[in-house]
Amino acid sequence: GNSVTQMEGPVTLSEEAFLTINCTYTATGYPSLFWYVQYPGEGLQLLLKATKADDKGSNKGFEATYRKETTSFHLEKGSVQVSDSAVYFCALKREGSQGNLIFGKGTKLSVKP
Amino acid sequence: KAGVTQTPRYLIKTRGQQVTLSCSPISGHRSVSWYQQTPGQGLQFLFEYFSETQRNKGNFPGRFSGRQFSNSRSEMNVSTLELGDSALYLCASSLNTGPYGYTFGSGTRLTVV
Numbered sequence: 001g002n003s004v005t006q007m008e009g010p011v012t013l014s015e016e017a018f019l020t021i022n023c024t025y026t027a028t029g030y031p032s033l034f035w036y037v038q039y040p041g042e043g044l045q046l047l048l049k050a051t052k053a054d055d056k057g058s059n060k061g062f063e064a065t066y067r068k069e070t071t072s073f074h075l076e077k078g079s080v081q082v083s084d085s086a087v088y089f090c091a092l093k094r095e096g097s098q099g100n101l102i103f104g105k106g107t108k109l110s111v112k113p
Numbered sequence: 114k115a116g117v118t119q120t121p122r123y124l125i126k127t128r129g130q131q132v133t134l135s136c137s138p139i140s141g142h143r144s145v146s147w148y149q150q151t152p153g154q155g156l157q158f159l160f161e162y163f164s165e166t167q168r169n170k171g172n173f174p175g176r177f178s179g180r181q182f183s184n185s186r187s188e189m190n191v192s193t194l195e196l197g198d199s200a201l202y203l204c205a206s207s208l209n210t211g212p213y214g215y216t217f218g219s220g221t222r223l224t225v226v
Contacts, residue, residue: 034214043117043203043217089156100146100169101205101215103156 002027006090006104013080013111021075021107023064023090031092033057033066033073034101038087047075047088080111115139117206117218125224131192134221138185138206144168145187146215147179150201159202162187163209191223199225 007022025033032051036044048057053068062077073090090104118137126132138145146169147159158171162181179189185206191198201222205215 036217041219043119043219044205046214046216049214100158100161100171101148101156102158105155 136204142206
């Protein structure tokens with residue numbers, strides 16, 4: 001079946017450190033891939049997405065590249081800020097009109113000043 | 114542009130009661146999905162509606178139901194509440210079904226006592 005596996009957290013970094021959160025997926029065909037972020041007490045916000053192989057999604061300094069050959073969509077940021085502290089979710093959506101989002105377990109990121 | 118609005122934000126119910134949650138999508142969005150978020154199970158898909166028709170359904174018991182109105186607003190109902198139904202219920206809307214990112218509301222926090 002379809003599934004998403006994320007690295008387990010929590011991840012604790014110092015401000016300005018480099019961030020990588022690993023995400024791999026299992027799916028048939030060509031799913032769309034997403035990263036969502038959830039701040040405390042809030043819903044999910046779409047951070048970035050990629051809809052086909054080799055696409056790079058980017059937003060607010062975050063990047064992720066859709067790697068079909070390794071079935072991965074790792075999230076990276078060159079220099080994290082305290083305000084990036086949140087829970088990050090990797091998700092896939094099957095191709096076709098009836099695919100729902102399938103989420104990973106989430107990775108909690110804490111950035112210390 | 115108003116976001117996805119979920120009401121109420123917080124709800125406390127007694128075991129055995131029923132509850133109705135409401136979701137108003139972004140204007141123009143015709144697809145509305147519902148997700149349950151718990152610490153143990155993470156984010157799980159409940160159902161998706163598009164133009165008043167249920168397009169997709171997750172693996173939840175029949176006590177969980179939903180509907181969508183002609184103005185795209187959606188409601189979900191849980192009957193005969195159980196303690197395990199305590200969760201954050203998130204609604205998400207999208208322009209259409211397909212590889213579009215979903216915009217999530219802030220959620221309804223349901224506590225069953």
